[in-house]
Amino acid sequence: MSQMGYCRLMTLDREQVLRSAAALLTRKSTATMDEVARAAGIGRATLHRHFAGRDALVGALEDLGIQEFEAALDTAGLDEGSAEDGLRRFVAAVQPAAGLLSFLVTENQLFEGDDVNEGWNRLDARVAAFFRRGQERGEIRIDLTPAWLTEALYGLIGSCAWAVQDGRVAAQDFPYMIVELLLGGARRSVEK
Amino acid sequence: MSQMGYCRLMTLDREQVLRSAAALLTRKSTATMDEVARAAGIGRATLHRHFAGRDALVGALEDLGIQEFEAALDTAGLDEGSAEDGLRRFVAAVQPAAGLLSFLVTENQLFEGDDVNEGWNRLDARVAAFFRRGQERGEIRIDLTPAWLTEALYGLIGSCAWAVQDGRVAAQDFPYMIVELLLGGARRSVEK
DNA sequence: AGTCGATGGGACGTTGATGTCTCAAATGGG
DNA sequence: CCCATTTGAGACATCAACGTCCCATCGACT
Numbered sequence: 001m002s003q004m005g006y007c008r009l010m011t012l013d014r015e016q017v018l019r020s021a022a023a024l025l026t027r028k029s030t031a032t033m034d035e036v037a038r039a040a041g042i043g044r045a046t047l048h049r050h051f052a053g054r055d056a057l058v059g060a061l062e063d064l065g066i067q068e069f070e071a072a073l074d075t076a077g078l079d080e081g082s083a084e085d086g087l088r089r090f091v092a093a094v095q096p097a098a099g100l101l102s103f104l105v106t107e108n109q110l111f112e113g114d115d116v117n118e119g120w121n122r123l124d125a126r127v128a129a130f131f132r133r134g135q136e137r138g139e140i141r142i143d144l145t146p147a148w149l150t151e152a153l154y155g156l157i158g159s160c161a162w163a164v165q166d167g168r169v170a171a172q173d174f175p176y177m178i179v180e181l182l183l184g185g186a187r188r189s190v191e192k
Numbered sequence: 193m194s195q196m197g198y199c200r201l202m203t204l205d206r207e208q209v210l211r212s213a214a215a216l217l218t219r220k221s222t223a224t225m226d227e228v229a230r231a232a233g234i235g236r237a238t239l240h241r242h243f244a245g246r247d248a249l250v251g252a253l254e255d256l257g258i259q260e261f262e263a264a265l266d267t268a269g270l271d272e273g274s275a276e277d278g279l280r281r282f283v284a285a286v287q288p289a290a291g292l293l294s295f296l297v298t299e300n301q302l303f304e305g306d307d308v309n310e311g312w313n314r315l316d317a318r319v320a321a322f323f324r325r326g327q328e329r330g331e332i333r334i335d336l337t338p339a340w341l342t343e344a345l346y347g348l349i350g351s352c353a354w355a356v357q358d359g360r361v362a363a364q365d366f367p368y369m370i371v372e373l374l375l376g377g378a379r380r381s382v383e384k
Numbered sequence: 385a386g387t388c389g390a391t392g393g394g395a396c397g398t399t400g401a402t403g404t405c406t407c408a409a410a411t412g413g414g
Numbered sequence: 415c416c417c418a419t420t421t422g423a424g425a426c427a428t429c430a431a432c433g434t435c436c437c438a439t440c441g442a443c444t
Contacts, residue, residue, distance in 0.1 A: 029302050032431065043392040045435090053433070084379070106298055109354065110221050131378070141372075141380045147360045148352070148369050149378055155351030156344055162301065163343045177340050180333075185377025186323070186341055187276070188333045224401065235422040237405090245403070 014050050017042065018064055021057060026099035027165065029106065033057075058107060059117075065104045066119035068097040073126055083134035084183055092175040094157065099165070102158035124150055149182075156182055206242050209234065210256055213249060218291035219357065221298065225249075250299060251309075257296045258311035260289040265318055275326035276375055284367040286349065291357070294350035316342055341374075348374055 020040040024031050031039075033054055037047040051057040076090035094101070108116065131149045134140035140149070156178045163169040169177055212232040216223050223231075225246055229239040243249040268282035286293070300308065323341040326332035332341070348370045355361040361369055 028304075033433090034431085037392095043394095044432095045393075046391055048433070049390085054431090112220075134378075135380075138380060140378050141376075144369065144373060144378055145361070148355060149373075151351045151355045151360065152348055152369075152373055155347040159343045159347030160340070163340060168339045168343065169337070177336065177344075181336060181340075181344055181377065182373070183377050183379040184333075185373065185375050185379075186326075186332050186336055187375040187377075188327075188331060189381070225403090226401085229422095236402095237423075238421060240403070241421090246401090 013042075016040065017047065017050055018060055022061055022064065022100045022103075025061065026103050029103055061100065062104055062107075062117055063119075065097060065100045066117065066123065069094065069101060069123055070119075072097065073123070078126075078130045079133070083130070083137070083139040084179070086130070087183065088175055088179045091157070091178050095171075095174050098157050098161035098174070101154070102161050105154060105158060127153065153178075153182060208232070209239065209242055210252055214253055214256065214292045214295075217253070218295050221295055253292065254296055254299075254309055255311070257289060257292045258309065258315065261286065261293060261315050262311075264289065265315070270318075270322045271325070275322070275329070275331040276371070278322070279375065280367060280371045283349070283370050287363075287366050290349050290353035290366070293346070294353050297346060297350060319345065345370075345374060 017040045021036045024036055024039040028035075033047060034044050036057070037044045040047065047057075051060060072090060072093035076086060076093045078086040078090055080086060108120065127150045128146040131140055131146040135142050135146070160169055160174055160178050164171050164174055209232045213228045216228055216231040220227075225239060226236050228249070229236040232239065239249075243252060264282060264285035268278060268285045270278040270282055272278060300312070319342045320338040323332055323338040327334050327338070352361055352366055352370050356363050356366055
């Protein structure tokens, strides 16, 4: 009747399975349930005991991604200091989850928007609000809408995550490449 | 047995089928062969007479995308005038094919890189060379590698195409949003 | 040692997409 | 007006992935 130890072990396993599934699906988004199970070192039956099906797995992955994204937003402290420093801290904090986020974004795109997880709306709103505050404080251009800047940030995170995986960008340059391009742009100006 | 819906449209050119397939797969990348056929206004059998299978269809779509991408590069005249003007012309020229390009990029990502169409390498090389020339002429920052700028351009094109499709960005702002962000960045500086 | 629960492997049946085939009907040219 | 070609629709087999189930095995706790 020792439910305590039993439950804790289960959740740990579930967490590990989720991590390895994220790592695999990040690289191969069409991976089979069997491949996911093998990658986690468990049998397909056990995988189905943890997650009712593929939808449930992707759903759990979605929750995990949203949670990590939100945690990155929280720990970054977007509003402390300049917009640039806040964004730099955020991108650095979100880097470990970048691949997962990229996977979830494309997964969401081909999902016929019935019941989208409202967590995305909350995150979008936080990021867009960050850019809007930057505009109000005169740090961010006003001719680029917060919605577009948010979308562009996601796109750059996904592109850079893929470039890192392909070896075209060094992992340590991830935050620099994204923030410098998003904020500073590629144009070489006199004062820089 | 008069099928009223189909009498009107006679021999549909392979080109037209490709166009409608591109338009559909851009929105729903997992569309069925049957859906592709219906979207083109033809039967599934006829679709198979034009393209041996799904792989052949995607391959033809790939060739079409590469061709349009290259045509955009040619008509834009990247090297005429400043890098900014060249990029602006190119993004405007590539806008009609942006959705297709986005589809092909993600399709290529989940493709286990066996025999990648070498057309992509050629296009990547041209774009990267454009950025490199901009660096040599002092117009482009040298701390952002041409490979990353190329990747970022693709990412921004895909993100903006999706944002336009979702109504978050006006179609007429497509070139402006991309070029301004990629070259100028979001930071509000004094001289701007 | 004995028991209980979890695991993994495998064997199902089901589903959805694919590719191939045939045939009737429609089209267009001669 | 007739005939060759093309088309759409449907039937059919195939295949891969999914989801479910069973059972032998293993590990942990008593």
